[in-house]
Amino acid sequence: MQPRSVYVHIPFCMKMCHYCDFATYTVKGQPVDAYLDALEAEMHLALHGSPAGEVHTIFVGGGTPTVLTAAQMERLLSIVGKYFPHRSDDLEFTVEANPGTVDLEKLAVMRDGGVNRLSLGAQSFDDRLLQAIGRDHDARTVIESIDVATSAGFHNISLDLMYGLPGQTVDVLDDTLEATLRLGLQHVSAYALKIEENTLFYSLQQKGQLSLPTDDEEYEMYQLVRQRMAESGYVQYEVSNFSLDGFESRHNQTYWRNEPYYAFGVGAHGFTDGVRFANVRGLKPYIQAVKEKRLPRADQYKVSRKEDMENTVILGLRMREGVSTLRFEQRFGVQLADVYGDHMKELEQKGWLTQDERSVRLTESGLLWGNEVFARFIS
Structure with missing residues:
Protein backbone atom coordinates (compact mmCIF):
# COMPACT_ATOMS: atom_id res chain seq x y z
CA MET A 1 0.00 0.00 0.00
CA ARG A 257 -5.24 0.24 11.15
CA ASN A 258 -1.65 -0.87 10.62
CA GLU A 259 -1.35 1.13 7.43
CA PRO A 260 2.03 2.31 6.06
CA TYR A 261 3.36 5.78 6.78
CA TYR A 262 6.43 7.87 6.13
CA ALA A 263 8.54 8.96 9.10
CA PHE A 264 11.45 11.39 9.30
CA GLY A 265 13.76 12.67 12.00
CA VAL A 266 15.75 11.53 15.01
CA GLY A 267 14.29 8.41 16.58
CA ALA A 268 11.34 8.32 14.15
CA HIS A 269 9.67 4.96 13.45
CA GLY A 270 8.16 4.34 10.01
CA PHE A 271 6.48 1.62 7.95
CA THR A 272 6.92 1.71 4.16
CA ASP A 273 7.12 -0.95 1.45
CA GLY A 274 6.46 -3.66 4.02
CA VAL A 275 9.51 -2.61 6.05
CA ARG A 276 9.43 -1.25 9.60
CA PHE A 277 12.34 0.96 10.56
CA ALA A 278 13.68 3.09 13.39
CA ASN A 279 16.01 6.02 12.89
CA VAL A 280 19.04 6.66 15.08
CA ARG A 281 18.30 8.58 18.27
CA GLY A 282 21.44 10.73 18.37
CA LEU A 283 21.46 14.18 16.77
CA LYS A 284 25.06 13.99 15.54
CA PRO A 285 24.78 10.47 14.03
CA TYR A 286 21.51 11.47 12.36
CA ILE A 287 22.96 14.62 10.79
CA GLN A 288 26.15 12.82 9.80
CA ALA A 289 24.30 9.97 8.11
CA VAL A 290 22.33 12.17 5.76
CA LYS A 291 25.43 14.26 5.02
CA GLU A 292 26.94 11.01 3.78
CA LYS A 293 23.78 10.42 1.73
CA ARG A 294 22.73 7.48 3.89
CA LEU A 295 19.28 6.94 5.35
CA PRO A 296 19.79 7.30 9.13
CA ARG A 297 18.48 3.87 10.08
CA ALA A 298 19.27 2.27 13.43
CA ASP A 299 17.17 -0.79 12.60
CA GLN A 300 14.90 -2.06 9.87
CA TYR A 301 13.31 -5.36 8.93
CA LYS A 302 10.84 -6.82 6.49
CA VAL A 303 7.53 -7.53 8.18
CA SER A 304 6.36 -11.09 7.65
CA ARG A 305 2.81 -11.78 6.54
CA LYS A 306 2.10 -13.45 9.89
CA GLU A 307 3.35 -10.46 11.89
CA ASP A 308 1.44 -8.10 9.62
CA MET A 309 -1.79 -9.96 10.35
CA GLU A 310 -1.07 -9.96 14.09
CA ASN A 311 -0.39 -6.23 14.09
CA THR A 312 -3.55 -5.55 12.12
CA VAL A 313 -5.66 -7.35 14.72
CA ILE A 314 -3.90 -6.08 17.86
CA LEU A 315 -3.79 -2.44 16.76
CA GLY A 316 -7.27 -2.56 15.27
CA LEU A 317 -8.79 -3.83 18.49
CA ARG A 318 -7.64 -0.63 20.21
CA MET A 319 -10.38 1.16 18.28
CA ARG A 320 -13.99 0.81 19.35
CA GLU A 321 -14.92 0.12 15.73
CA GLY A 322 -12.64 -2.91 15.92
CA VAL A 323 -11.06 -4.84 13.08
CA SER A 324 -12.91 -4.69 9.78
CA THR A 325 -13.39 -8.22 8.45
CA LEU A 326 -13.70 -6.88 4.91
CA ARG A 327 -10.45 -4.88 5.05
CA PHE A 328 -8.65 -7.86 6.59
CA GLU A 329 -9.79 -10.15 3.77
CA GLN A 330 -8.95 -7.59 1.09
CA ARG A 331 -5.48 -7.11 2.54
CA PHE A 332 -4.50 -10.72 3.24
CA GLY A 333 -6.74 -12.79 0.97
CA VAL A 334 -8.11 -14.86 3.85
CA GLN A 335 -10.96 -14.41 6.27
CA LEU A 336 -10.20 -13.23 9.79
CA ALA A 337 -12.06 -16.17 11.32
CA ASP A 338 -10.05 -18.67 9.28
CA VAL A 339 -6.83 -17.37 10.85
CA TYR A 340 -7.92 -16.50 14.40
CA GLY A 341 -11.22 -18.33 14.83
CA ASP A 342 -10.10 -20.33 17.87
CA HIS A 343 -8.75 -17.25 19.66
CA MET A 344 -11.87 -15.29 18.85
CA LYS A 345 -14.14 -18.03 20.17
CA GLU A 346 -12.18 -18.28 23.43
CA LEU A 347 -12.30 -14.52 23.95
CA GLU A 348 -16.01 -14.39 23.15
CA GLN A 349 -16.65 -17.02 25.82
CA LYS A 350 -14.77 -14.86 28.32
CA GLY A 351 -16.97 -11.93 27.35
CA TRP A 352 -14.03 -9.89 26.07
CA LEU A 353 -14.75 -9.95 22.35
CA THR A 354 -17.81 -9.59 20.16
CA GLN A 355 -18.21 -9.91 16.41
CA ASP A 356 -20.65 -9.62 13.56
CA GLU A 357 -20.34 -9.84 9.78
CA ARG A 358 -18.58 -6.45 9.62
CA SER A 359 -16.06 -6.39 12.46
CA VAL A 360 -14.52 -7.91 15.56
CA ARG A 361 -14.49 -5.60 18.60
CA LEU A 362 -13.65 -5.46 22.26
CA THR A 363 -16.59 -5.59 24.63
CA GLU A 364 -16.87 -3.24 27.59
CA SER A 365 -15.16 -5.86 29.72
CA GLY A 366 -12.58 -6.56 27.03
CA LEU A 367 -11.64 -2.90 26.94
CA LEU A 368 -10.44 -3.17 30.53
CA TRP A 369 -8.50 -6.36 29.80
CA GLY A 370 -7.06 -5.18 26.50
CA ASN A 371 -3.50 -6.39 27.06
CA GLU A 372 -4.75 -9.88 27.91
CA VAL A 373 -6.80 -9.89 24.70
CA PHE A 374 -3.93 -8.61 22.54
CA ALA A 375 -1.57 -11.28 23.90
CA ARG A 376 -3.82 -14.03 22.50
CA PHE A 377 -3.02 -12.91 18.96
CA ILE A 378 0.76 -12.97 19.36
CA SER A 379 2.48 -16.19 18.40
Whole structure:
Protein backbone atom coordinates (compact mmCIF):
# COMPACT_ATOMS: atom_id res chain seq x y z
CA MET A 1 0.00 0.00 0.00
CA GLN A 2 1.17 3.51 -0.77
CA PRO A 3 1.69 5.52 2.44
CA ARG A 4 -0.86 8.28 2.85
CA SER A 5 0.43 9.63 6.16
CA VAL A 6 3.62 11.41 7.23
CA TYR A 7 5.26 11.77 10.63
CA VAL A 8 8.02 14.35 11.21
CA HIS A 9 9.93 14.39 14.49
CA ILE A 10 11.23 17.60 16.07
CA PRO A 11 13.30 16.45 19.07
CA PHE A 12 13.73 19.77 20.88
CA CYS A 13 12.12 20.82 24.17
CA MET A 14 12.49 23.68 26.61
CA LYS A 15 13.23 21.13 29.36
CA MET A 16 13.01 17.39 29.91
CA CYS A 17 9.93 15.95 31.62
CA HIS A 18 10.52 13.36 34.33
CA TYR A 19 8.56 10.62 32.51
CA CYS A 20 9.69 11.15 28.91
CA ASP A 21 11.71 8.52 27.04
CA PHE A 22 11.25 9.94 23.54
CA ALA A 23 14.22 11.02 21.45
CA THR A 24 14.36 14.57 22.79
CA TYR A 25 16.95 17.20 23.65
CA THR A 26 16.83 20.47 25.54
CA VAL A 27 16.81 23.03 22.74
CA LYS A 28 19.37 25.46 24.18
CA GLY A 29 22.65 25.17 22.29
CA GLN A 30 21.40 22.53 19.85
CA PRO A 31 22.01 22.71 16.05
CA VAL A 32 18.39 23.35 15.16
CA ASP A 33 19.05 24.76 11.68
CA ALA A 34 21.44 21.92 10.86
CA TYR A 35 18.72 19.51 11.96
CA LEU A 36 16.24 21.10 9.56
CA ASP A 37 18.84 20.70 6.80
CA ALA A 38 19.11 17.03 7.72
CA LEU A 39 15.35 16.55 7.67
CA GLU A 40 15.21 17.90 4.14
CA ALA A 41 18.10 15.65 3.13
CA GLU A 42 16.40 12.58 4.61
CA MET A 43 13.19 13.32 2.73
CA HIS A 44 15.20 13.75 -0.48
CA LEU A 45 16.93 10.39 0.06
CA ALA A 46 13.78 8.52 1.06
CA LEU A 47 11.71 9.85 -1.83
CA HIS A 48 14.59 9.75 -4.34
CA GLY A 49 14.36 13.49 -4.79
CA SER A 50 10.73 13.51 -5.99
CA PRO A 51 7.56 14.58 -4.19
CA ALA A 52 5.43 11.77 -2.78
CA GLY A 53 1.93 10.94 -3.92
CA GLU A 54 -1.06 12.54 -2.27
CA VAL A 55 -1.12 12.16 1.51
CA HIS A 56 -4.12 12.55 3.76
CA THR A 57 -2.47 13.26 7.12
CA ILE A 58 0.72 14.95 8.31
CA PHE A 59 1.78 14.96 11.96
CA VAL A 60 4.70 16.99 13.31
CA GLY A 61 5.53 15.67 16.77
CA GLY A 62 8.30 15.71 19.30
CA GLY A 63 9.69 16.90 21.50
CA THR A 64 8.00 20.23 21.20
CA PRO A 65 7.86 21.43 17.59
CA THR A 66 6.66 24.84 18.71
CA VAL A 67 9.98 25.65 20.42
CA LEU A 68 11.13 26.47 16.90
CA THR A 69 11.19 30.17 16.10
CA ALA A 70 8.61 31.49 13.65
CA ALA A 71 11.31 31.56 10.94
CA GLN A 72 12.38 27.99 11.69
CA MET A 73 8.77 26.83 11.72
CA GLU A 74 8.21 28.50 8.34
CA ARG A 75 11.24 26.69 6.95
CA LEU A 76 10.12 23.34 8.37
CA LEU A 77 6.67 23.65 6.84
CA SER A 78 8.20 24.71 3.53
CA ILE A 79 10.33 21.56 3.52
CA VAL A 80 7.33 19.37 4.30
CA GLY A 81 5.30 21.11 1.59
CA LYS A 82 8.08 20.60 -0.95
CA TYR A 83 8.05 16.81 -0.62
CA PHE A 84 4.41 16.38 0.38
CA PRO A 85 2.42 18.96 -1.60
CA HIS A 86 -0.90 19.84 0.01
CA ARG A 87 -3.15 18.67 -2.78
CA SER A 88 -6.01 17.34 -0.71
CA ASP A 89 -8.76 19.64 0.51
CA ASP A 90 -9.38 17.33 3.48
CA LEU A 91 -5.74 17.05 4.59
CA GLU A 92 -5.37 16.75 8.37
CA PHE A 93 -2.15 18.55 9.31
CA THR A 94 -1.33 18.38 13.02
CA VAL A 95 1.47 20.02 14.99
CA GLU A 96 2.15 19.20 18.63
CA ALA A 97 2.60 22.15 20.96
CA ASN A 98 3.30 22.78 24.61
CA PRO A 99 1.48 25.52 26.52
CA GLY A 100 3.45 28.73 26.48
CA THR A 101 5.30 28.00 23.22
CA VAL A 102 2.76 29.45 20.80
CA ASP A 103 2.09 33.07 19.86
CA LEU A 104 0.13 34.80 17.12
CA GLU A 105 3.13 35.18 14.82
CA LYS A 106 4.10 31.52 14.98
CA LEU A 107 0.50 30.35 14.71
CA ALA A 108 0.00 32.52 11.61
CA VAL A 109 3.06 30.91 10.04
CA MET A 110 1.60 27.49 10.84
CA ARG A 111 -1.78 28.36 9.32
CA ASP A 112 -0.10 29.68 6.18
CA GLY A 113 1.91 26.45 6.01
CA GLY A 114 -1.22 24.30 5.94
CA VAL A 115 -1.47 23.31 9.60
CA ASN A 116 -5.11 22.96 10.64
CA ARG A 117 -4.94 20.94 13.87
CA LEU A 118 -3.09 21.48 17.16
CA SER A 119 -2.29 18.85 19.77
CA LEU A 120 -1.58 20.58 23.06
CA GLY A 121 0.24 18.75 25.87
CA ALA A 122 -1.54 19.93 29.02
CA GLN A 123 -1.25 16.66 31.05
CA SER A 124 -2.99 18.20 34.08
CA PHE A 125 -4.61 21.36 35.41
CA ASP A 126 -3.11 20.89 38.86
CA ASP A 127 -0.09 23.20 39.22
CA ARG A 128 1.50 21.17 41.99
CA LEU A 129 1.26 18.02 39.90
CA LEU A 130 2.61 19.74 36.79
CA GLN A 131 5.68 20.81 38.73
CA ALA A 132 6.11 17.30 40.16
CA ILE A 133 6.24 15.68 36.71
CA GLY A 134 8.68 18.23 35.33
CA ARG A 135 6.41 20.35 33.15
CA ASP A 136 7.35 23.99 32.59
CA HIS A 137 3.85 25.45 32.38
CA ASP A 138 0.93 25.98 34.74
CA ALA A 139 -2.82 25.62 34.30
CA ARG A 140 -3.32 29.28 33.38
CA THR A 141 -0.80 28.96 30.55
CA VAL A 142 -2.81 26.09 29.06
CA ILE A 143 -5.92 28.25 28.88
CA GLU A 144 -4.00 31.23 27.52
CA SER A 145 -2.43 29.10 24.77
CA ILE A 146 -5.82 27.75 23.74
CA ASP A 147 -7.24 31.28 23.62
CA VAL A 148 -4.35 32.42 21.40
CA ALA A 149 -4.74 29.41 19.11
CA THR A 150 -8.47 29.96 18.75
CA SER A 151 -8.00 33.63 17.95
CA ALA A 152 -5.43 32.60 15.33
CA GLY A 153 -8.07 30.51 13.56
CA PHE A 154 -7.51 27.02 14.97
CA HIS A 155 -10.78 25.23 15.59
CA ASN A 156 -9.53 21.65 15.75
CA ILE A 157 -7.57 21.39 18.99
CA SER A 158 -6.70 18.25 20.92
CA LEU A 159 -5.64 18.23 24.56
CA ASP A 160 -3.39 15.54 26.08
CA LEU A 161 -3.99 14.49 29.68
CA MET A 162 -2.24 11.95 31.90
CA TYR A 163 -3.47 9.88 34.84
CA GLY A 164 -1.81 7.49 37.25
CA LEU A 165 0.74 10.19 38.08
CA PRO A 166 2.75 10.30 41.33
CA GLY A 167 0.63 11.88 44.05
CA GLN A 168 -2.42 12.15 41.80
CA THR A 169 -5.79 11.29 43.32
CA VAL A 170 -9.14 10.62 41.71
CA ASP A 171 -10.40 13.98 42.97
CA VAL A 172 -7.42 15.83 41.48
CA LEU A 173 -8.06 14.12 38.15
CA ASP A 174 -11.74 15.01 38.35
CA ASP A 175 -10.83 18.68 38.76
CA THR A 176 -8.60 18.44 35.68
CA LEU A 177 -11.41 16.84 33.69
CA GLU A 178 -13.80 19.59 34.80
CA ALA A 179 -11.33 22.26 33.65
CA THR A 180 -10.82 20.42 30.37
CA LEU A 181 -14.50 20.09 29.60
CA ARG A 182 -15.11 23.80 30.25
CA LEU A 183 -12.82 24.54 27.29
CA GLY A 184 -15.14 22.81 24.83
CA LEU A 185 -12.31 21.40 22.71
CA GLN A 186 -12.80 18.99 19.86
CA HIS A 187 -10.56 16.14 21.02
CA VAL A 188 -9.08 14.81 24.27
CA SER A 189 -6.45 12.09 24.78
CA ALA A 190 -5.95 10.57 28.24
CA TYR A 191 -2.96 8.31 28.77
CA ALA A 192 -1.91 6.31 31.79
CA LEU A 193 1.62 6.98 33.00
CA LYS A 194 4.06 4.29 31.92
CA ILE A 195 7.42 4.22 33.67
CA GLU A 196 10.14 3.97 31.03
CA GLU A 197 13.82 3.23 31.49
CA ASN A 198 16.25 6.13 31.11
CA THR A 199 13.87 8.54 32.82
CA LEU A 200 14.04 10.25 36.18
CA PHE A 201 10.84 8.51 37.26
CA TYR A 202 12.42 5.12 36.52
CA SER A 203 15.42 5.96 38.70
CA LEU A 204 13.17 7.14 41.51
CA GLN A 205 11.03 4.02 41.26
CA GLN A 206 14.10 1.78 41.43
CA LYS A 207 15.09 3.57 44.64
CA GLY A 208 11.60 3.23 46.10
CA GLN A 209 11.11 6.98 46.02
CA LEU A 210 8.15 7.20 43.60
CA SER A 211 4.67 7.02 45.10
CA LEU A 212 2.22 5.93 42.42
CA PRO A 213 -1.53 5.29 42.61
CA THR A 214 -2.54 1.68 43.14
CA ASP A 215 -3.88 -0.43 40.28
CA ASP A 216 -7.39 -0.03 41.68
CA GLU A 217 -6.99 3.75 41.83
CA GLU A 218 -5.68 3.87 38.28
CA TYR A 219 -8.65 1.76 37.15
CA GLU A 220 -10.99 4.19 38.90
CA MET A 221 -9.25 7.10 37.17
CA TYR A 222 -9.68 5.50 33.75
CA GLN A 223 -13.34 4.84 34.36
CA LEU A 224 -13.79 8.41 35.56
CA VAL A 225 -12.25 9.74 32.34
CA ARG A 226 -14.58 7.59 30.26
CA GLN A 227 -17.63 8.60 32.27
CA ARG A 228 -16.93 12.34 32.20
CA MET A 229 -16.14 12.31 28.49
CA ALA A 230 -19.31 10.39 27.62
CA GLU A 231 -21.48 12.69 29.75
CA SER A 232 -20.13 15.66 27.80
CA GLY A 233 -20.80 14.22 24.35
CA TYR A 234 -17.33 12.88 23.52
CA VAL A 235 -17.15 9.52 21.78
CA GLN A 236 -14.46 7.10 22.91
CA TYR A 237 -13.24 5.90 19.52
CA GLU A 238 -10.00 4.34 20.83
CA VAL A 239 -8.73 3.06 24.17
CA SER A 240 -7.26 6.44 25.19
CA ASN A 241 -8.91 8.89 22.79
CA PHE A 242 -12.18 10.81 22.82
CA SER A 243 -13.62 13.25 20.30
CA LEU A 244 -16.64 15.16 19.23
CA ASP A 245 -18.25 13.77 16.11
CA GLY A 246 -16.01 14.20 13.06
CA PHE A 247 -12.88 15.21 14.99
CA GLU A 248 -11.25 11.80 15.43
CA SER A 249 -7.49 11.83 14.81
CA ARG A 250 -7.19 10.50 11.28
CA HIS A 251 -3.42 10.32 11.54
CA ASN A 252 -3.48 8.05 14.57
CA GLN A 253 -6.02 5.83 12.85
CA THR A 254 -3.31 5.14 10.28
CA TYR A 255 -1.29 3.51 13.05
CA TRP A 256 -4.23 1.62 14.54
CA ARG A 257 -5.24 0.24 11.15
CA ASN A 258 -1.65 -0.87 10.62
CA GLU A 259 -1.35 1.13 7.43
CA PRO A 260 2.03 2.31 6.06
CA TYR A 261 3.36 5.78 6.78
CA TYR A 262 6.43 7.87 6.13
CA ALA A 263 8.54 8.96 9.10
CA PHE A 264 11.45 11.39 9.30
CA GLY A 265 13.76 12.67 12.00
CA VAL A 266 15.75 11.53 15.01
CA GLY A 267 14.29 8.41 16.58
CA ALA A 268 11.34 8.32 14.15
CA HIS A 269 9.67 4.96 13.45
CA GLY A 270 8.16 4.34 10.01
CA PHE A 271 6.48 1.62 7.95
CA THR A 272 6.92 1.71 4.16
CA ASP A 273 7.12 -0.95 1.45
CA GLY A 274 6.46 -3.66 4.02
CA VAL A 275 9.51 -2.61 6.05
CA ARG A 276 9.43 -1.25 9.60
CA PHE A 277 12.34 0.96 10.56
CA ALA A 278 13.68 3.09 13.39
CA ASN A 279 16.01 6.02 12.89
CA VAL A 280 19.04 6.66 15.08
CA ARG A 281 18.30 8.58 18.27
CA GLY A 282 21.44 10.73 18.37
CA LEU A 283 21.46 14.18 16.77
CA LYS A 284 25.06 13.99 15.54
CA PRO A 285 24.78 10.47 14.03
CA TYR A 286 21.51 11.47 12.36
CA ILE A 287 22.96 14.62 10.79
CA GLN A 288 26.15 12.82 9.80
CA ALA A 289 24.30 9.97 8.11
CA VAL A 290 22.33 12.17 5.76
CA LYS A 291 25.43 14.26 5.02
CA GLU A 292 26.94 11.01 3.78
CA LYS A 293 23.78 10.42 1.73
CA ARG A 294 22.73 7.48 3.89
CA LEU A 295 19.28 6.94 5.35
CA PRO A 296 19.79 7.30 9.13
CA ARG A 297 18.48 3.87 10.08
CA ALA A 298 19.27 2.27 13.43
CA ASP A 299 17.17 -0.79 12.60
CA GLN A 300 14.90 -2.06 9.87
CA TYR A 301 13.31 -5.36 8.93
CA LYS A 302 10.84 -6.82 6.49
CA VAL A 303 7.53 -7.53 8.18
CA SER A 304 6.36 -11.09 7.65
CA ARG A 305 2.81 -11.78 6.54
CA LYS A 306 2.10 -13.45 9.89
CA GLU A 307 3.35 -10.46 11.89
CA ASP A 308 1.44 -8.10 9.62
CA MET A 309 -1.79 -9.96 10.35
CA GLU A 310 -1.07 -9.96 14.09
CA ASN A 311 -0.39 -6.23 14.09
CA THR A 312 -3.55 -5.55 12.12
CA VAL A 313 -5.66 -7.35 14.72
CA ILE A 314 -3.90 -6.08 17.86
CA LEU A 315 -3.79 -2.44 16.76
CA GLY A 316 -7.27 -2.56 15.27
CA LEU A 317 -8.79 -3.83 18.49
CA ARG A 318 -7.64 -0.63 20.21
CA MET A 319 -10.38 1.16 18.28
CA ARG A 320 -13.99 0.81 19.35
CA GLU A 321 -14.92 0.12 15.73
CA GLY A 322 -12.64 -2.91 15.92
CA VAL A 323 -11.06 -4.84 13.08
CA SER A 324 -12.91 -4.69 9.78
CA THR A 325 -13.39 -8.22 8.45
CA LEU A 326 -13.70 -6.88 4.91
CA ARG A 327 -10.45 -4.88 5.05
CA PHE A 328 -8.65 -7.86 6.59
CA GLU A 329 -9.79 -10.15 3.77
CA GLN A 330 -8.95 -7.59 1.09
CA ARG A 331 -5.48 -7.11 2.54
CA PHE A 332 -4.50 -10.72 3.24
CA GLY A 333 -6.74 -12.79 0.97
CA VAL A 334 -8.11 -14.86 3.85
CA GLN A 335 -10.96 -14.41 6.27
CA LEU A 336 -10.20 -13.23 9.79
CA ALA A 337 -12.06 -16.17 11.32
CA ASP A 338 -10.05 -18.67 9.28
CA VAL A 339 -6.83 -17.37 10.85
CA TYR A 340 -7.92 -16.50 14.40
CA GLY A 341 -11.22 -18.33 14.83
CA ASP A 342 -10.10 -20.33 17.87
CA HIS A 343 -8.75 -17.25 19.66
CA MET A 344 -11.87 -15.29 18.85
CA LYS A 345 -14.14 -18.03 20.17
CA GLU A 346 -12.18 -18.28 23.43
CA LEU A 347 -12.30 -14.52 23.95
CA GLU A 348 -16.01 -14.39 23.15
CA GLN A 349 -16.65 -17.02 25.82
CA LYS A 350 -14.77 -14.86 28.32
CA GLY A 351 -16.97 -11.93 27.35
CA TRP A 352 -14.03 -9.89 26.07
CA LEU A 353 -14.75 -9.95 22.35
CA THR A 354 -17.81 -9.59 20.16
CA GLN A 355 -18.21 -9.91 16.41
CA ASP A 356 -20.65 -9.62 13.56
CA GLU A 357 -20.34 -9.84 9.78
CA ARG A 358 -18.58 -6.45 9.62
CA SER A 359 -16.06 -6.39 12.46
CA VAL A 360 -14.52 -7.91 15.56
CA ARG A 361 -14.49 -5.60 18.60
CA LEU A 362 -13.65 -5.46 22.26
CA THR A 363 -16.59 -5.59 24.63
CA GLU A 364 -16.87 -3.24 27.59
CA SER A 365 -15.16 -5.86 29.72
CA GLY A 366 -12.58 -6.56 27.03
CA LEU A 367 -11.64 -2.90 26.94
CA LEU A 368 -10.44 -3.17 30.53
CA TRP A 369 -8.50 -6.36 29.80
CA GLY A 370 -7.06 -5.18 26.50
CA ASN A 371 -3.50 -6.39 27.06
CA GLU A 372 -4.75 -9.88 27.91
CA VAL A 373 -6.80 -9.89 24.70
CA PHE A 374 -3.93 -8.61 22.54
CA ALA A 375 -1.57 -11.28 23.90
CA ARG A 376 -3.82 -14.03 22.50
CA PHE A 377 -3.02 -12.91 18.96
CA ILE A 378 0.76 -12.97 19.36
CA SER A 379 2.48 -16.19 18.40
